[in-house]
Amino acid sequence: MAPPASINMSVHSADRPLDNYQFTFESYLDDSAQIEPDQAYLFPNDNPENDRVDEQYEIIKMIMDGRLHLAPFSDDRPPRRVLDIATGTGIWAIEMGDKYPEAEIIGTDLSPIQPGFVPPNVRFFIEDSRDDWDYPAKFDFIHTRVTLGCWSDMKNEIIQRSFDHLQPGGWLECQEIPAPVMCDDGTLPEDFGWLRWVRDFRAGGQVANRQVDLGPQLTGWMHEVGFVDIHEMTFKIPINGWPKEMRLKHIGMMWQRNLLEGLSGFSLGMFNQLGKTVEEIETSVLSDTGFRGAHHR
Numbered sequence: 417m418a419p420p421a422s423i424n425m426s427v428h429s430a431d432r433p434l435d436n437y438q439f440t441f442e443s444y445l446d447d448s449a450q451i452e453p454d455q456a457y458l459f460p461n462d463n464p465e466n467d468r469v470d471e472q473y474e475i476i477k478m479i480m481d482g483r484l485h486l487a488p489f490s491d492d493r494p495p496r497r498v499l500d501i502a503t504g505t506g507i508w509a510i511e512m513g514d515k516y517p518e519a520e521i522i523g524t525d526l527s528p529i530q531p532g533f534v535p536p537n538v539r540f541f542i543e544d545s546r547d548d549w550d551y552p553a554k555f556d557f558i559h560t561r562v563t564l565g566c567w568s569d570m571k572n573e574i575i576q577r578s579f580d581h582l583q584p585g586g587w588l589e590c591q592e593i594p595a596p597v598m599c600d601d602g603t604l605p606e607d608f609g610w611l612r613w614v615r616d617f618r619a620g621g622q623v624a625n626r627q628v629d630l631g632p633q634l635t636g637w638m639h640e641v642g643f644v645d646i647h648e649m650t651f652k653i654p655i656n657g658w659p660k661e662m663r664l665k666h667i668g669m670m671w672q673r674n675l676l677e678g679l680s681g682f683s684l685g686m687f688n689q690l691g692k693t694v695e696e697i698e699t700s701v702l703s704d705t706g707f708r709g710a711h712h713r
């Protein structure tokens with residue numbers, strides 16, 4: 417059951433002042449504030465971040481050649497009941513609603529950031545997916561995308577529950593990304609700025625009790641809870657405009673800009689866990705991820 421698409425990607429440095437961010441579930445812009453382990457979401461959910469996440473969605477769709485999913489549904493074999501966990505702005509759920517008008521699509525999120533005008537077959541609910549799931553009927557398709565930092569135990573909080581809430585023959589599709597940037601030819605130095613950033617990001621995730629490297633673990637977790645017919649597909653996203661091929665060059669340039677825009681927001685919640693002040697995060701952590709020039713060969 418279920419093709420987990422593990423999407424390889426990478427990141428950058430940002431220009432947006434940190435005190436412009438809004439966090440609905442946490443307030444740690446005050447330097448003295450600390451997030452308690454096991455509290456809700458560590459990243460911003462204000463309009464600029466939501467726009468960034470929507471653009472990230474479009475880039476991932478481009479790398480998947482415009483496909484919304486890899487599970488074997490189609491116009492001839494549409495899904496009937498679909499759940500999108502941690503739906504964000506609901507962009508995937510809305511596009512699924514348009515594509516499959518006969519399907520019932522439910523999107524859930526901690527945060528009420530979904531639009532009011534949506535296709536009639538799409539509904540959103542505000543809930544913490546780590547709590548018990550209370551749905552009246554089973555689904556035939558459950559989906560997650562880019563939920564790193566959301567769960568302390570994705571296997572039991574999400575994958576096991578998905579297994580329990582799928583009809584026989586149903587599909588779970590997790591489109592998740594690993595935290596570090598990767599390199600095919602082994603030329604990435606150990607002290608590359610982004611790898612240093614990832615080490616701190618992981619350390620922050622451990623303090624906050626949040627998993628940040630979901631992609632590489634999905635297949636094992638799915639096996640362990642009992643899924644069968646598991647497909648793992650890896651997509652490479654260039655971290656900047658280095659590819660010669662124009663389509664990938666374009667995607668890489670968009671990915672670089674998107675990650676640079678998000679970097680302050682991702683850093684603030686995680687690095688605050690490590691006792692760094694907002695000022696320290698601004699001046700040191702974000703100063704050199706070494707991104708722009710990476711792999712310009």
Ligand SMILES: C[S@@+](CC[C@H](N)C(=O)[O-])C[C@H]1O[C@@H](n2cnc3c(N)ncnc32)[C@H](O)[C@@H]1O
Pocket residue numbers: 456457461469470473501502503504505507524525526527543544545546560561562563566567
């Ligand atoms: C990076 S966004 C991804 C949104 C969407 N899946 C996408 O690909 O555009 C992560 C979302 O997870 C939500 N989230 C975090 N923890 C959650 C939880 N425990 N339960 C439900 N939603 C959660 C956040 O509010 C945020 O909207």
